[in-house]
Amino acid sequence: MIRNILFALAAGSLTLGAAACNTVKGAGQDIESVGQAGDDAINK
Incomplete structure (x- = not known):
């Protein structure tokens, strides 16, 4: 469940970041x- 939430947040951040650059x-x-942020969150 937590991995799904983290994945959704990462995908949303990626979308916003890609639109901004x-x-x-x-x-x-x-x-x-x-x-890196997703990896840090999973490994904590």
Whole structure:
């Protein structure tokens, strides 16, 4: 259940982040930060 919530939050953050960035490099950084946040949340 918690993993599903975290996944939904990560997907929402990714969508918002991708909409906000104007470059491919920025999109890569957004995706990396969302992945890191999800990984940190799961490992705590």
